[in-house]
Amino acid sequence: MNEERLVFTWRAMLLAFLLPLVLLWAMDLTMGGSLGAGTDSLPRFGNAILTSYTLGSLVLLGNLFFYADSRQRPLAPLFGMLSAAVMGVVVTVLLLNQGSLLMEDNGSIQAQIFYNIVHMFVSAGAILLALALSLGFTFSTITAQKPRRTVFEEE
Amino acid sequence: MNPMAQAALWFWLPAALVPLGVWLSLSSKTSSGTNFGRFLAGVGMLGLVTSPWTVPDSPSSAAGHLLGFILGPAALLLSGVYLIAFSGHVPVGRLPRSDRRLGVMAFIIGFVWFVGMHWWNLTPALEEEVNRYWLVFWPTFLLLLTCLLSGAALSLRVIGDRRATESNVMWFASGFVLLLILLAMMVDGRHVDADTFRYHLWLAGADVLGTAVGLSISILVFGLIIFLHERSLPEPKSIAPPTDKEFAHVASIVAANLGGGEYE
DSSP states (O other): OOHHHHHHHHHHHHHHHHHHHHHHHHHHHHTTOSOTTGGGHHHHHHHHHHHHHHHHHHHHHHHHHHHHHTTTOOSHHHHHHHHHHHHHHHHHHHHHTSTTSSOOSOSSHHHHHHHHHHHHHHHHHHHHHHHHHHHHHHHHHHHHSOOOOOOOOOO | OOHHHHHIIIIIHHHHHHHHHHHHHHHOSSHHHHHHHHHHHHHHHHHHHTHHHHSTTOTTHHHHHHHHHHHHHHHHHHHHHHHHHHTSSOSSSOOOTHHHHHHHHHHHHHHHHHHHHHHSTTOOEETTEEOTTHHHHHHHHHHHHHHHHHHHHHHHHHTSSSOHHHHHHHHHHHHHHHHHHHHHHHSOOSSSOHHHHHHHHHHHHHHHHHHHHHHHHHHHHHHHHHHHHHHHSOOOOOOOOOOHHHHHHHHHHHHHHOOOOTTO
16 A cells, blocks of 8 residues: 555544544534533543543553563653653642633532542543444454455466 | 541542552463452452442442443443354354354343433432433443444445445444434433433543543653653664674574475
8 A cells, every 4th residue: 555545544534533523513513502511621621631641641651660671670761751640740730720720510629630530430431342342343244244265376 | 437538448449459450460470460460350340339338428439330330231242242253254263153143132232221321211320310420421432432433434445355345334333323322412311311411422522532632642751751761872882793603603503494305
């Protein structure tokens, strides 16, 4: 597959991924909706970014231990990744302190942080289940077809 | 014991045991380590599922309540898909043909169970109110499923070789899930009305997008840190070229392993 065709394929796949979302958006607007959650989506978007960044950094920090095994255990990357994760926590607390910018229906900053973490676990569960099902479904449709015979031409 | 300590003991500790157990079971090189990891993950799951009873006052225990509700249908869906996939034409590890019917049955029951949780009386509810995390899980799951199936359908058609039939099946599945979302946006369930679903659907969209952005940033930072560290390392020391004696030794090893006749 040449490079130009590969770029087109990736774009087409991304568009196919987004197609249902666009259709739903159009249908929602047609039904007189104003994108449902409206401005409430912004705090959710911001909280999702900060929480997934912080938790993702912590998971990758754990991953660095495996990297360290093959590199005579350097401390610099570990400190770097730990600083990146701590920065995520600090930015989250600072932004949550800015009044209603990122606060949802929770009484305190602490409650919002705990809610964000639990919310991320639930979202991650939904994402993993959807991923597993779509992969399994793709595999099922392939194995459901009759086996193919490849006829090799005589050399 | 104060409420914070109770939540830490009965919710957050089991929640931490699940990933720790999974990590141990995957990374352990001995069977006892693997089993211990599985045991820890199982205990963690049990602790989470029972958290609505152990720490009823903690708002986080609603997630444990949801987990208890979705474990059954999710296990049925996953095992159904597994049985269908591996009872088909796979070259190794093929399951008996009868498992296909069992898989289809498990998948349908799991699917109807989930649908019943939205439109019928099976909705996860705590103290007469719909579990707030159910309104996170269900729209996120449906939204991502239709998008992933649509992406997979096109991938099969564009990248796969003569996979048009399979691609059409995937388009159909994606369309079916999309139809389900549209129905949920228009038809009220017993406990979740259409407006509430629409509200949470777009929150789920913002959530998935935010998660993707946040994870991408963390991966970029991770890559940057590794890159900077590797760049700061000194050049490895050069070693002396092999001697004639070493060349002769290598040549003898290569000669001992080369050869073979016409029939080999």
